[in-house]
C-alpha cells in the first residue's frame with residue numbers, strides 16, 4: 122500500500138512538474154518571441170534616416186564635419202537625394218545645416234509622404250517652409266516619367282554649381298529607379314525594357330546596376346561629374362551586400378571603372394544582346410561610353426562618399442539590444458544571400474547544432490554547416506566563429522544565444538501567391554524547427570528593414586517548432602502554400618496573423634535582418 126501511495130504521489134509530482142515545466146516553457150516561448158521582435162526593432166531603429174544623418178553630420182558654427190573632413194558653410198549648400206529613405210535623411214540634414222541650405226531636390230517613391238503621415242512618421246517629412254522640393258515617382262519601384270523629371274531637376278541643380286558650392290547628395294536603396302537619365306539617343310522605355318528583362322531573367326543587383334550605370338547619364342559617377350567643380354559630399358544608406366559604393370543606387374557619385382565588355386558579357390549571359398534596340402547598342406559602343414563618361418581625376422578629388430548606415434550597423438544595434446535583454450549575441454554575417462531553401466537549411470542545421478544534447482555537437486552537423494556556407498555567402502571563418510560560441514555556450518551554460526545575420530536571400534518564384542522572401546524564409550525555417558530531429562525551443566524571425574516584404578503589408582514573420590502542429594490543427598497545408606509562394610496568405614490565416622511581423626513602413630532600408638534565439642538545452646535554465 123505504502124508503495125502504491127508513493128507511486129501515486131510520484132505520479133502526481135511528475136504531473137505537477139510536467140504542467141509547471143510546460144507553462145514555464147510556453148512562457149519562455151512567448152518571451153523569446155517578444156525578445157526576437159524587440160531585437161528586430163532595435164536593428165531598424167539603429168538605421169533610422171534621422172539617426173544615421175545625425176551620427177554622421179556635425180555642425181559647429183559655420184563648419185560642417187563629415188567623414189573626418191571639415192567643410193566651410195557660407196550659404197553655399199545645395200542638396201539632392203534619391204531613394205526610399207532620403208525623405209527622412211533630407212529632413213534631418215535640413216535641421217542640421219539650417220539657413221546655409223540654398224536649395225534642394227529629392228526624388229522619393231510615389232505616395233511616400235502620405236504613407237509616412239498615415240503611419241505617424243511626421244518627423245520624416247519636411248517642414249512647410251523647407252527649401253527642398255519633394256518629387257514623387259517610380260511607382261512600384263520602376264523608373265517612370267515622373268522620376269525622369271526629378272532626375273532632370275537634380276541634373277539641372279548640380280550642373281549650375283560653382284567651385285564655391287557644396288553639394289550634399291543623399292543616397293539610399295531604390296535610388297536607381299528614382300534617378301533615371303537614359304543616355305541619348307536611348308528612350309526611358311528602351312532603358313526600362315533592358316533592366317526589366319535582366320531582372321526577370323534573374324540578374325543579380327551587381328549585374329543589373331553594372332548595366333544601368335552604362336546606360337545612364339547620371340549613374341556611375343555622372344552626377345558628380347555634373348556638379349564639378351563644386352565639392353560633393355554623398356551620405357549613403359547601403360542596401361547592397363558588402364556596401365559597394367559603385368553599386369548602391371548605381372553609384373551616381375562614384376567613378377565607374379567597368380569596361381563596355383563587362384556590360385556586354387552580362388547582356389550575353391542573359392541572352393539579351395541579340396535583341397537590343399539600336400539606340401542601346403549605340404550607347405554601349407566603346408567610343409560613346411568614353412565620350413560621355415570620361416571623368417577627369419579632379420572629379421574624384423572633389424567627392425567624398427560616406428556610408429552612414431548599413432546592415433552591419435543594424436546588426437550591431439540589434440546585438441546591443443540582445444545584451445540588454447539578457448541574451449548572448451553572436452553576429453553570423455551581414456551578407457547572407459543565395460536561395461532561400463539553402464538559407465533555411467543552414468538555420469535548421471545551426472539550431473540542431475546548438476540544441477544537440479551532447480556537449481560536443483556531432484561533427485556531421487558542423488560539416489553540413491560548413492558545406493552550406495558558400496551557397497549562402499557566409500565565410501567558413503564566420504561559421505566556425507559562430508559554432509565556437511554555440512559550443513562554449515553549451516559547456517558554460519550562459520543562457521539563451523541570439524544569433525544575428527542579415528542580407529538578401531532570393532526566392533525562385535514558381536507560384537502566384539502573395540509573399541516575400543522573409544516570410545518564405547521564416548516558413549521554411551519553421552518547418553526545419555518542427556522536424557522531429559530538433560528538440561530545442563529556438564525562435565526564428567526574418568524581417569525586411571523597410572517594413573515591407575515583397576508586395577505585402579508585413580515585414581516578415583516569427584516561427585518556432587510549434588509551427589507545423591499549429592498549421593495542421595488549423596487545416597493549413599504548409600507545402601501547398603510554399604509551392605504557390607503564398608507565405609503571406611499562410612501567416613495571415615494562421616492563428617489570426619499572430620506570427621506576422623507588422624512594423625509598418627519604417628522609412629529606412631538596409632536589406633533583411635534574421636534573428637534566431639537559441640535557449641539552452643537544459644529546461645532548468647528556461648526563464
Ligand SMILES: Nc1ncnc2c1ncn2[C@@H]1O[C@H](COP(=O)(O)OP(=O)(O)OP(=O)(O)O)[C@@H](O)[C@H]1O
Pocket residue numbers: 262294295360531532534537538539540541542545569571573574575576606607608630
Ligand atoms: N509571392 C512571393 N513569395 C516570395 N517572395 C516574393 C514573392 N513575390 C515577390 N517576392 C520577392 O520579393 C522581392 C521583392 O521584394 P521587395 O520589394 O521587398 O524587394 P527589395 O529587394 O527589398 O527591394 P528594395 O531593396 O528596393 O527595397 C523579390 O526578391 C521577389 O523575388
Ligand SMILES: O=C(O)[C@H](O)CO
Pocket residue numbers: 293294295296297298326330360361368369370371
Ligand atoms: O537602387 C538600387 O539600385 C538598389 O536599391 C540597390 O542600391
